[in-house]
Amino acid sequence: MTTPIPSQKVFSDMAPPETITSEPHRSGVEPFDATVEDDVDMQRMGKVPELKRRFRYYTTLFFVTVLTATWEYLLIANTTALVDGGRAGFFWSLVWSIAGMTLVTFSLAEMSSMAPTSGGQYHWVSEFAPVRYQKFLSYMSGWLSTMAWQAATASSGTLIGGIIQALISLNNPNYASPPWQLFLLAIAVMLSINLFNIYGGPLLAPMGNPMMFLHVALFVVIIAIFWALGPTVSAREVFVELSNTGGWSSIGLALCVGQVSAIFGLMFGDADHSLKFETSAHMSEEVQDAAVSVPKSMVYSFVINSFMGLVLVVSYLFALPSVDDAVAESSGFAFLYVFQQAMPVKGVNAVTALLVIVLYWSCTTFNSSASRETWSFARDKGLPFSNWIGHVDVKRQIPTNAIWLSLILSCLMNMIVLGSTAAFNALISLQVVALMATYIISISCVLWRRICLPETLPLCRWSLGRWGIVVNGLSLCYTAFAFFWCFWPQGTPVELDSVNWSPVMFVGVMVVSVVLFAVQGRKVYEGPVVSVESYKRDATRSIEGVMPKEEVNMTEKTL
DSSP states (O other), X not given: OOOOOTTSOOXXXXXXXXXXXXXXXXXXXXXXXXXXXXXXXXXXXXXXXXXXXXXXXXXXXXXXXXXXXXXXXXXXXXXXXXXXXXXXXXXXXXXXXXXXXXXXXXXXXXXHHHSOOTTTHHHHHHHHSOHHHHHHHHHHHHHHHHHHHHHHHHHHHHHHHHHHHHHHHHHOTTOOOOHHHXXXXXXXXXXXXXXXXHXXXXXXXXXXXXXXXXXXXHHHXXXXXXXXXXXXXXXXXXXXXXXXXXXXXXXXXXXXXXXXXXXXXXXXXXXXXXXXXXXXXXXXXXBTTHHHHHHHHHHHHHXXXXXXXXXXXXXXXXXXXXXXXXXXXXXXXXXXXXXXXXXXXXXXXXXXXXXXXXXXXXXHHHHHHHHHXXXXXXXXXXXXXXXXXXXXXXXXXXXXXXXXXXXXXXXXXXXXXXXXXHHHHHHHTHHHHHHHHHHHHHHHHHHHHHHHOGGGSOOOXXXXXXXXXXXXXXXXXXXXXXXXXXXXXXXXXXXXXXXXXXXXXXXXXXXXXXXXXXXIIHHHXXXXXXXXXXXXXXXXXXXXXXXXXXXXXXXXXXX
């Protein structure tokens, strides 16, 4: 039986996990050191602590809230929703997306409490999947997650650079926005972000406070501008009148396609900069009392951002005089059209500049999470050159090589912009469906284990309890539903520059991952489960009849 830690209740091996609400044991713990609970969790997972735990609960909450930046991304990336559904379609798709993503948030939060590791999904899959599928599913999840994070990291620079170019065009109508300048802006952004994450890493936690203030203050300013200065349309136009300008055969189909904007805003960010939903999980090994702080920050940041996002969208839709003109905005950012209806150019410049600052910090923190996910997968021998990528700078206690790798890959991917923006968008389209796939796999695995082998789930300090099966099941259904619609193009007819390339990229990564697994992965990658304390204990439990015969044979064979 697992030895209980000081702040935990005593659990029987056969009892299902339940929530532990007591405070973490801090006797003899210096600031920024791990708690006793952190040490026990790392020991259970077989991980050696290598990163400095600079984050506490509130700094983690602020970190994730600003990183997710839901209202900012709903503001700058809503064209798909306006085209496919109009104002009312955008609003209602956001409402049901919040409902669905709430369930997904709870599922991921519980898994992050069961196994608070930087690996996230691929680690959870390795622990919770049926034994015979653990290695393969974990390897596939790791590759999908890593490729998605790196593709999203590459888009950080183009996102910031694109808004800067849009501002220049607003002030100088003759500006042509050449691709080579976008490339240089993107490289400058990525270089500064990565250098900060290497040399300014200790500032990530304390900088969360002022950036959280700016995140909230700018929200209040923009809402006030929409309400006080902007034009106003009727409530019927905002909440009732649906539109279908994407050329789909029915308004229902248009709404399903248009919901992707809401999903991106809540779960990812925007279509070009996604994967923000489970970021706190990838920072787990730098968070104090991670088994509680990480899931709580994940849930409460979602609640805060969902509320702010809903208020922003309603205010934005009331201040939007013409959907057609907003969609046709030459810069590609509909929000600039709305800003111009409410403010003079100088006001637009000032507010947008502050918005860029928040987005820049969001991209900075996002990059730090991406490097931790990549480092963790390399630590478990899931990537080529794993020894180099998985190296941790002993002095700084951060994965510097993984950060350098992200910079190199970002520069290489951004070079595609010089030849074709459509080709670059095709490359980064991978991020959305790839990460959604990892959610489906990980939630499916924990649901399977919860139904078939509930006594083998790790002790959990933030638990769904008796609602686990219901929440996991509903979140799996919603994620699969959203995953399907993420493959669809914005409208019809489909042309080269409007194709949704994510199906092609997703299948391509799957094929490459399978080949790599067959050639190398199956030989060197065992999956993090082999280091977990309960892994070998399962063999003993199987002999006593706790595990089904099929699981018994596979466990003994693996051992």
